[in-house]
Amino acid sequence: MLQIFCPHCGELRAEEEFHAAGQAHIPRPLDPNACTDQEWGDYLFFRDNPRGLHHELWIHAAGCRQYFNATRDTISYEIFETYKIGEKPSVTAKPKAAAPGEQA
């Protein structure tokens, strides 16, 4: 069970208090009507799904009910930072060498 630092409550909390809400930083197109079906489909469904560093959206559902972003390694599950909506991530490359443990 992960432990996640809520940037609003200012504390580490258990994963059970949160819900993951997918990849972060996917803004709604400003003019959806100008999007082609291709572009709209990309917005709706196509994701980076990276093996490694991932910026993702979470909500502190049982706590302050705020959405925020997290930078997490999808292999080690290490969380490098959490930050408020509107802020930019400060970790954009893996701080250390690829970790073990992915294989069966």
Added chain:
Amino acid sequence: MTAINVYQQRPEGGKAESPLFHAGLADAAGKGKATAGIQLRERKLLGHLTIRGDGHDAAFAGAVHKATGLELPGALTLVSSGESSLQWMGPDEWLLVVPGGTEFEAEKKLREALDGQHIQVVNVSGGQTILELTGSKVRELLMKSTSYDVHPKNFPVGKAVGTVFAKSQLVIRHTAEDTWELLIRRSFSDYFWLWLQDASQEYGLAVKA
């Protein structure tokens, strides 16, 4: 105040049933063992107001203070004065608890003080209730129920947190050394009551009036 619809929602007199009315707490009161590790009391029919606004705005904090006499608390804290308390619920949300029947006055005062600001005040008195737990085993009971750390080092008096509890959610408020409060939603109150009875079996549970 035409922009917002505000009115007295509580009748004068009339039959009132708190969320745990049908649990028969009144009948059970005083009948438990004096040695019970957990004592439970429903702090019922209080006035609950949700206040939303910009916590970073000094004008907002000042107006809330003016209207309530309470300093706007920061993250995870609870301030109280007499029968009233003000609790941080989120970066733009607070809960004001006042004696039952005074919430309409309190709301009017708040709206007056906050006039011109973008805020929300909502009477939620009918939707929630507070369970007060005291006794030597309360911490153990809480540990059975929530993954939040209730050790006094982490959860001193005056702290209040929204967290998971059993298979639902609520707010835990630490109000005195051996006294904790659970702020619960009306529709979940029977579930929590059942849970608390079950989880406190080994410690003994006594209901207080």
Added chain:
Amino acid sequence: MQRYSGFGLFKHSLSHNENWQRMWRNPTPKPVYDVIIVGGGGHGLATAYYLAKVHGITNVAVVEKGWLGGGNTARNTTIVRSNYLWDESAQLYEHAMKLWEGLSQDINYNVMFSPRGVYNLCHTLQDMRDSERRVSANRLNGIDGELLDAKQTAAEIPYLDCSKNTRYPVMGATVQRRGGVARHDAVAWGYARAADALGVDLIQQTEVIGFRKENGVVIGVETSKGFIGGKRVGVVTAGNSGHMAKLAGFRLPLESHPLQALVSEPIKPIIDSVIMSNAVHGYISQSDKGDLVIGAGIDGYVGYGQRGSYPTIEHTLQAIVEMFPVLSRVRMNRQWGGIVDTSPDACPIISKTPVPNLFFNCGWGTGGFKATPGSGHVFAASLATGEMHPLAKPFAMDRFHSGALIDEHGAAAVAH
């Protein structure tokens, strides 16, 4: 290929089993293949087998970064059924089901396909409506299915708590009696052995690290052991599909999530069929060894760790004890996770890609194992001809742009 039979077993026992042959070779890669399959799981191996068997294309390599059948093939709860709602998916899964029914004989390897019946429990009125809808659709698609009431359900599933004491009382169930379980490892090994016998090269411990293109057209794969040429390349890498797509230069409408499962210690048979419940969120069967095989939920975040969140395991066992209170004293032996590539409509993607001659078969999410033979069969046909097999066509990637989704979240069992 050394043929397997009861008599053979006896014969070999006389020579103390010293003369069994290798099940597959350990070949050195050729410079170029007609078809390269990336991913040596059940789907990839089945694809290779059907390419050779049905289409006569034997100059085929399966490139696997670890060991054969070592991904989700080795980690699933082995359920086989075809009772899907929509025509497109029902036909695809039923195609697989028909192949399951003769698979052991076809590949001369006992995959222990055991049609002991798959029950989906209903706990709400809406469950009952949805079940009627699905069973009705199944029947008209030629797929067996029955809707049982609470009494029949109780009679058919011993020890299931059908009383009113449960939080969500059982109101009924659907059953697909042709559904059941198979031995997951055996499926991979059986296909591998059969494909190898037809000349397919199974190249293990070799990771694909890139796709080589010429004029935008794929001409082979870069691997940890060097370049391997291929006229067509089919990628069947489940949870790692997103990563493969990235190497090929495009994105997929997929997220890879941890999906957990667990087994109990072996106990004497008590659960004779497969029982699944959407509403209370758990499913269970019992292996021939006596282990209760239990599927847990999917975690809500992207995860490649082959492990998931502990609360998910808790919820699952709560559901199992809720359904079968007699099991509360049984012990959980082992838990683990797979990486499932979930698509927005809970249906697979069997598709051409923006890169000519590069094909993807992915997005099976939680439903991959049951489709193994069918998936391999239609993907082989597509790779053989360069045109998508008719059953695969509705599963092309462009549906996520046009909006022609095939929403199987309801039928994909435990609400993932």
Added chain:
Amino acid sequence: MSQINRLSNGGRINRNQPLTFTFNGTTYQGFAGDTLAAALLANGVDIIGRSFKYSRPRGIVAAGAEEPNAVLQIGSREATQIPNVRATQQALYSGLVATSTNGWPSVNNDIMGILGKVGGDMMAPGFYYKTFMYPQSMWMTYEKYIRKAAGLGRAPKENDPDRYDHMNQHCDVLVVGGGAAGLAAALAAGRAGARVILADEQEEFGGQLLDSRESLDGRPAADWVAKAVAELKAMPEVLLLPRATVNGYHDHNFLTIHERRFDHLGEVAPMGEARQRMHRVRAKRVVLATGAHERPLVYGNNDVPGNMLAGAVSTYIRRYGVAPGKQLVLSTTNDFAYRVALDWLEAGLKVVAIADARGNPRGAWVEEARAKGIRLLTGSAVIETRGSKRVSAARIAAIDPVGHKVTSPGEWLECDTVATSGGYSPVVHLASHLGGKPTWREDLLAFVPGEGFQQRVCAGAVNGVFQLGDVLADGFEAGVKAAGEVGFAPVSGEVPSVAARSEDASIALFQVPHEKSTARGPKQFVDLQNDVTSAGIELATREGFESVEHVKRYTALGFGTDQGKLGNINGLAIAARSLGISITQMGTTMFRPNYTPVTFGSVAGRNCGALFDPVRYTALHAWHLAQGAEFEDVGQWKRPWYFPKNGEDLHAAVARECKAVRDSVGLLDASTLGKIDIQGPDAREFLNRVYTNAWTKLDVGKARYGLMCKEDGMVFDDGVTACLADNHFLMTTTTGGAARVMQWLEIYHQTEWPDLKVYFTSVTDHWATMTLSGPNSRKLLAEVTDIDLDRDGFPFMTWKEGLVGGVPARVFRISFTGELSYEINVQADYAMGVLEKIVAAGKAYNLTPYGTETMHVLRAEKGFIIVGQDTDGSVTPDDLNMGWCVGRTKPFSWIGWRGMNREDCVRENRKQLVGLKPVDPNVVLPEGAQLVFDTKQQIPMAMVGHVTSSYYSASLGYSFALAMVKGGLKRMGEKVFAPLADGRFVEAEICSSVFFDPKGEQQNV
């Protein structure tokens, strides 16, 4: 009842407290402090069970968690049966009833055993993959017999009377294992002031110190254990958990500890107590002091009862005062195992010989053994043993230095016990749960923990540190380090002194050679529980299974309840040798939770039955109960489904309720609908963006129905929203969608449009909602309210404030039944009082409570949809024929608009919501039934839609349905058919989805 193997003195048992128990129906006696295994051995019980595949007799091998054979059924009555209890981990209690799990008619005389002997070679690994295939139809028959042999113990057939619970723990340092290293670490961390948990799986702390030959501070090691435990107990921030196994190490230093609180006292817990407790621990640091498991040697017939781990024999002698035999042969590769010979001798029994695989061992204990005159055969090993139900002799022979060949014929020595030790495997299980790969250390001949996303320190044997003095030092250091890393400076305290003991290096030996090839020699068991032999492993590699996972899966090595604690290292060493690769290249299989198995009950905790999922009730629930309501689960809510009277069934009750609403007035508890209070100057703009229809012109005092879609254009919720004031709205959502909608509003507000000035607060629980519906609702309401209900003054789709039953209320004149309706909202605390007044006044109007079923019928008669029943996430507003609810010209591209204009969403011939009238007015179409146009077609039939809602309407006098039909809106008057399971076709006519009062006059009266 004589305990023939009980020594006359020694052990940590209480000889003054005899306990009686039964095994396989025979009554025995043991002592308090015994494990069940110790008591069985004390009583000379050799055969404890039969092996899984070959049904060979098996006895107790080990003394702890690694025991593969002594897996028993416990329980004196049905409901409290416990399957698969390791006798080595079960404390003896008075009245314990244990039985073997296999063997027929008994473990001593087992029929299957004969089959195992003759057919053994036919059951090599993978044999089932190679047969039972023909004919295809026979597999299920074969499998029936295969399943007969499945499983060890059995689940009870009655429900468990016990409770289980969880305890959430947080600590600075969790110390796993209470042996020498763990105690030292806990002391160091505790002294520093850290919050410490020390957990150990055994009955008491101390681990190997409890049966050690070595002394601490010049006194028996156990004395120091008592002192250390006393010191820890006195520390307020230290929690000691004996009988508590750390079974899983999860992400972010979350671990679970399975505590068996009453298993040592009986098969059921005392009233009110949880039998077992799962501690869910978040530890800032973990000290793994999990020790090591002794590795047995693999030699011919090494499974015959009497073959045991060397250390286990010592444990039984020193800790339990039990010698499991009379004549001992020891086969070892290391010094440490010599203690068993010395212990055995001190117990007054005969040590026949020691075979040491090393050429010239000279350690202290070796010399002591020599000095005591024990026969020592160096460069030798036990090659095989003899005996059917108990070892009767062992053959010791010389082997070459690498252990590949037998170099002398050796000699058969009579004995009844063969103790072996092939070295010690650190217990790396927990250290590897997050995927960390253990590392092979050739100097130790052992895997030690690798890296692995864990904030932990390893100490003692798990760390590859074996000498007692070093172990203690390592433990103290680990405790200091762990506490130090989280901010606690070390505080000095007593550290015991240990006399150094000289020890020679051990030698690598896994599979002992035999003159015959592995396949032809006597069976050498690697994994006892699964009957995996070295020949089987060699066969697997011969057949091409080269990865360690393949070998495991093909042979079932390590699949048992012991998860390969005993056999895995030997197995992979044999596979590596067979493949000609190193052990490092071979690697280990994945370690996954659990370290040892845990009950489903303890994982589930008390979240079962009534506590399985929260139940939500409305403020009026007690009244519904008093009216005899049947309830429907809607999300977590219990909603009244119908109110049967005088034994009515659903249909009769619903017909009566419907009629009452249409004829007079009915009452529905609508409190479960989601309600969201929305305030702010941009509230209206926000509504414009999240609803499909337009909200700009909704006046204060009015209400409007709205649809919500996701970005894909598919309907996902609906409800009525009222304008309470210019900047103030009250939104209602579906019952099941309330939380979802709230979160959806928040995500758009917080992430996309934070600039919009609006706040949302859920008031679902604050308001109780009573709906009065029917032609007499106005008259009835008028009797209890001061609100002017004038038809024009309080028109349809408006709301008013006033008193109802003396309580301030908001009354909405909206309708979901098509009848004149009022929704009365009052603060929930006062709802019951209001209800009672309405009911009292309602007597004159035959006021009838109705439930969700009647509501569904009435709304369907009006063609009103229920999201989630008539929609399934693939339906646009146009598909629902609700294009009137789509603001096509709204300036902002609201949520759903772009999605519903994608290619596939605007194509012709989509499925559309229509009404259906069965040709036979008495036949009710099944909800969910699929529809076809042509009954003549063969299967597979072309399905054109399905029935979403279907009822018999008492007021209309015929059955009707709502359905999604391909191009349905253009097919009015055409026929569709529902093919039923029994072969019938129900014919129905496609019609408008509005059956009742199409002009909407009733609700406007």
